[in-house]
Amino acid sequence: MKANMDAARAIELDPTNGKAYYRRGCATLGMAPSASRAKEAIAALETALSGRASGGKDGIILPNAMRHEVSSLLDYAKRRLDACTEAAVPDVESCRENCRQQ
Numbered sequence: 001m002k003a004n005m006d007a008a009r010a011i012e013l014d015p016t017n018g019k020a021y022y023r024r025g026c027a028t029l030g031m032a033p034s035a036s037r038a039k040e041a042i043a044a045l046e047t048a049l050s051g052r053a054s055g056g057k058d059g060i061i062l063p064n065a066m067r068h069e070v071s072s073l074l075d076y077a078k079r080r081l082d083a084c085t086e087a088a089v090p091d092v093e094s095c096r097e098n099c100r101q102q
């Protein structure tokens with residue numbers, strides 16, 4: 001939780017800091033799994049990847065050396081979102097069977 005707040009503060013201080021968005025994604029994924037947290041992490045990681053490499057004057061700045069790591073974590077966050085979403089969707093046949101038994 002504190003890491004997430006620290007990363008949010010770093011983004012607030014420097015919205016072009018791609019590493020801060022990466023750290024926000026990491027911190028969010030480190031919390032208990034939920035679809036909303038996975039979406040938050042995806043948004044942060046996509047923002048980190050949206051900018052140019054080091055040396056840009058505007059936009060998000062993320063060192064080239066971090067791009068692969070951020071991409072891998074983004075893939076993981078998307079898989080977690082899928083898993084959380086699938087777990088939240090009830091099995092219709094099971095629901096019907098439960099209704100019949102009552």
